[in-house]
Every structure is written in structure tokens, then in C-alpha cells.
Amino acid sequence: MDEDLDLIARTEAGERDAFNELVLKYQKPLYSLLYRMVSSHEDASDILQKTFVKAFTGLGSFERRSTFKTWLYQIAINLAKNVYRDRSRAVHVPIDDVVIRRNPHTLEALIRKESRQLLKESLASLPEKQRITLVLRVQEEKKFEEIAEIMGCTVGTAKANYHHAVQKLKAVMQKPAGKPAD
Amino acid sequence: MTCRNTDIREMLAAYRSQRLDPEDAKRIEGHLAECGECRDELALLRMLSDEAVPDPGEAYWASLPGLIYDQVGKERTAKKPAAFDWSRLLNPFPRWAWASAAAAVVAVVAWFALHPGGGSPVREPSESPGEQTAIYDLPLDDPVDVTDMSTPEITAVTQWADNATAPIGEAIDQVLAEQSDQDFGNELRVLNARELNRLLHKLSQDEREEANGERTNIGKLGIA
Numbered sequence: 001m002d003e004d005l006d007l008i009a010r011t012e013a014g015e016r017d018a019f020n021e022l023v024l025k026y027q028k029p030l031y032s033l034l035y036r037m038v039s040s041h042e043d044a045s046d047i048l049q050k051t052f053v054k055a056f057t058g059l060g061s062f063e064r065r066s067t068f069k070t071w072l073y074q075i076a077i078n079l080a081k082n083v084y085r086d087r088s089r090a091v092h093v094p095i096d097d098v099v100i101r102r103n104p105h106t107l108e109a110l111i112r113k114e115s116r117q118l119l120k121e122s123l124a125s126l127p128e129k130q131r132i133t134l135v136l137r138v139q140e141e142k143k144f145e146e147i148a149e150i151m152g153c154t155v156g157t158a159k160a161n162y163h164h165a166v167q168k169l170k171a172v173m174q175k176p177a178g179k180p181a182d
Numbered sequence: 183m184t185c186r187n188t189d190i191r192e193m194l195a196a197y198r199s200q201r202l203d204p205e206d207a208k209r210i211e212g213h214l215a216e217c218g219e220c221r222d223e224l225a226l227l228r229m230l231s232d233e234a235v236p237d238p239g240e241a242y243w244a245s246l247p248g249l250i251y252d253q254v255g256k257e258r259t260a261k262k263p264a265a266f267d268w269s270r271l272l273n274p275f276p277r278w279a280w281a282s283a284a285a286a287v288v289a290v291v292a293w294f295a296l297h298p299g300g301g302s303p304v305r306e307p308s309e310s311p312g313e314q315t316a317i318y319d320l321p322l323d324d325p326v327d328v329t330d331m332s333t334p335e336i337t338a339v340t341q342w343a344d345n346a347t348a349p350i351g352e353a354i355d356q357v358l359a360e361q362s363d364q365d366f367g368n369e370l371r372v373l374n375a376r377e378l379n380r381l382l383h384k385l386s387q388d389e390r391e392e393a394n395g396e397r398t399n400i401g402k403l404g405i406a
Contacts, residue, residue, distance in 0.1 A: 016251065023247040035235045045238065052250040057257050119229055138230045141199045144192070159192060166191075167184070169226055 004068040012059055023052055026069065029140075030076050036135050037080045039120065047083060051076040066149055073150045077132055084128065115173070122172045129153075130165035137162050185219040194220065198227050294350050 010018035030051060034044040054075050055062075062071055123131060129151065136142045136150065147158040185191060190213045196202050197210045214221055331339070 019251060019254075020247040023250055024243075027243060027246055031238070032235045036233065041236060041238060045242075049246070049250055049253065053253045053257060056250070056254045057261070116229065116233070119226075120233070123230070134230070138195050138198075138227050139233070141195065141201065159188075163188070163191070166223060166226065169230075170222060173226065174222070 005064070008059060008062070008068060011056065019056065022068075026072055027052075030072060033073070033135065033140055034076055034080055036139050037077070037132065038083055039124070043083055047076060047079045050079050054079070070146065070149050074152070077150065081128060081132075119169065119173065122169050126165050126168060130161045130168070133158055133161040134165040134169075185217050185223075187213065187217070187220070190217075190220060191223060194224050195227055195231075198224060198231060291350070291353065294346070295353070 004022070007018045007022050011022065027048065031044055031048050034047050034051075035041065038044055038047065051072060055072055062068065066074075123134070126134070133147055133151065136147045137144070142150070144155050144158045144162070147162075148155045151158060151161075153161075190210060193202060193206060193210055197207060200207075202210065214224065
């Protein structure tokens with residue numbers, strides 16, 4: 001990531017092109033991550049902008065112990081967590097309610113459109129760390145080592161969070177209608 | 183039943199996104215052929231990863247760096263310290279400091295007024311450097327006997343006492359003078375004719391006594 005460090009140095013020296021280059025490089029992957037976390041363009045866009053603003057105003061506190069990309073992800077995830085917590089205070093959808101509303105009985109039925117909505121709701125009902133880990137692993141295609149660095153935990157914890165998340169989703173999608181998840 | 187082959191399960195996401203080397207991919211395919219649990223899990227991962235993220239459009243992406251740049255500029259400006267207030271050079275102390283200083287001066291003056299003999303004369307420097315040293319060397323906890331003092335020391339102490347008490351005396355004289363000029367009209371208005379006569383009689387008596395050489399205290403001539 002020497003290229004990033006060079007761009008950061010030039011940004012700190014006041015070079016606007018370097019600043020723009022860093023934004024252009026990371027805006028799409030970060031937006032994708034944020035959208036999957038908050039499921040709304042308005043929120044994802046707002047958090048994305050705040051992430052970059054926070055990163056550039058706090059460049060002095062970037063200690064280069066991780067990559068710039070990982071540091072950006074950490075900022076974005078922390079900001080998204082706040083939005084998510086505010087939302088879950090406002091509307092709480094217990095995972096059992098999601099199960100009761102489900103229609104398909106078999107995993108093959110997951111292909112159907114309505115199942116996608118069910119999966120989305122189930123994903124949103126997962127505990128925060130499990131959900132973020134699953135998004136990073138499956139949708140962002142991160143290695144467990146990267147996830148551990150972003151989440152500030154051990155690789156073992158990252159793997160455990162991932163497995164718990166997958167198990168819960170599988171349980172939700174496989175249970176017959178009306179039965180709560182274990 | 184849950185598959186306990188965690189190695190395989192941890193690689194399923196990478197297998198789905200075709201990030202595995204051919205050897206690992208073959209191992210996964212062999213396992214999937216036998217394990218329904220992992221097939222279900224792979225289906226779930228595919229569904230999760232297939233969830234589309236809407237593209238806000240090129241106009242959005244193109245405008246974003248500019249928006250962020252402007253916002254960063256605003257926040258940096260907001261964090262800058264305020265411009266230096268040159269008027270502070272002319273008035274370096276806050277109001278509370280001036281108020282505290284004034285209160286301290288009043289307290290010191292009041293203390294001297296209540297304890298005219300107070301203070302330590304041995305702390306006051308004299309005119310002569312040699313005598314000054316001698317006086318400062320006297321220990322505070324050792325009371326000074328005037329009979330032990332030399333003539334220059336007594337002169338220095340007397341001079342100090344005169345200097346120290348002069349402002350206090352002036353202040354007291356000023357207060358008394360102000361009281362003597364005070365308008366007692368309001369107080370006199372509440373007195374009836376008999377009380378006024380008694381007051382006039384008292385004042386005449388005091389004037390006579392003063393004329394006879396007796397000292398009177400003008401403060402005692404109050405209405406009370």
C-alpha cells in the first residue's frame with residue numbers, strides 16, 4: 001500500500017489531486033459495504049461522506065500500523081454501527097418474528113424472490129458483530145485475517161462470529177413456518 | 183446434523199467467489215458431493231452475495247470527491263483557533279481578577295484599620311542598608327524589647343509606623359468628614375416638634391462643653 005501512503009503524504013501537503021484519487025479509489029467498495037450494512041442509499045451515502053471527512057480530518061492520527069484501506073473500513077463500520085443502533089432502538093424486529101412470517105419450507109425455495117426479503121430481514125436481525133463479519137466475509141470477500149484486523153478481534157473470534165451467523169441464518173431459512181429459531 | 187469440517191466451511195465463501203487454487207477447489211467439490219449441510223450453506227452464501235447493491239450513478243461518484251473536499255475544508259477551518267485578540271494585551275487580566283484584587287485591597291485596609299498596632303515593624307526596611315539588614319535578621323517569633331533597640335533601630339521603626347498608619351489615618355479622617363457633611367434632612371423630618379427641641383437643646387449643650395475645652399465626639403450627636 002505504498003501507493004496509498006504516497007497519496008496520503010501528498011494530500012497532507014495540500015495536493016487536491018491526491019485527495020481526489022484516494023476518494024475515487026475507495027468510494028465504490030466502501031459504498032457497497034455500507035449499503036449492505038444499512039440497506040439504504042441515503043444512509044450509505046451519508047456515512048460514506050462522513051467516513052472520508054473523518055479520515056481526512058484525522059489523517060494525523062493514522063499510525064500506519066494497518067493499511068489505509070483497513071483504517072477506512074474501521075471508520076466506516078463504526079459510523080454504520082451508530083446508525084444501525086439508532087435504528088434498532090426505533091424499530092426492533094426479533095428474529096422469531098421473521099421466522100413466523102416466512103413462507104418457504106425448504107432451502108431450494110430460497111431461490112424464490114420472497115425468500116430474498118426474508119434473508120435480508122434475517123441478516124438484519126443478527127447480532128451486530130456477526131452480521132458485519134458475515135458481510136465482510138461473504139459480500140466483501142475478505143479473509144478472516146483482514147476481518148479480524150478491521151473488527152479489532154482475533155482470527156478465532158472472527159471465525160466464530162462467522163459460523164454463528166451462518167448457522168442462525170440457515171436455521172431461520174430451514175425451519176417450518178410458525179416455529180421459532182433455536 | 184451440522185458438518186464439523188470447519189476447514190471446508192471456512193473456504194466455502196472463497197470457493198463461491200472462485201478465489202481458491204484448483205487443488206482446494208477440487209477438495210471442496212468432493213466434500214460438497216457428500217455433504218448436504220455444506221451444499222445448503224453454499225446456497226445461502228450465494229444468495230447473500232448475489233444481493234445487488236444499486237449503483238447511485240456516475241454523476242454521484244463524480245461529485246463525491248468535491249463534496250468531501252469542501253466538507254473537510256469547513257471542518258478544518260472550524261477547528262482552527264480563533265484569531266488573536268489584541269485587546270487582551272491592553273487588558274491582560276479578566277474582570278474577576280480585577281474584582282479579586284480590589285477586594286484584597288479593601289480587606290488589607292480594613293485589617294489595618296481594626297489593628298492599628300498590628301503588623302511587624304521588623305519587616306520594614308530602613309533607609310540605611312546596614313540597619314536594614316539588622317532589622318530583617320530579627321526572628322519573627324522573638325518579640326522585640328524596645329529597651330534593647332538602638333537609636334537608629336527605634337528611628338526606623340517609628341518611621342515605618344508613621345508611613346504605615348498615615349494612609350489609614352487619612353482614610354478615617356475622610357470618612358468622618360463625609361459623615362459630618364451628611365444630609366440628615368430625611369431623619370429630621372420624622373421627628374416631632376418636641377423631639378426637635380430636645381435635639382437642639384442637646385446640640386447647644388455640646389457646643390458649650392466643647393467651647394469649655396472638653397472634647398466631644400461628634401459621632402455621638404446622632405439622632406439615635
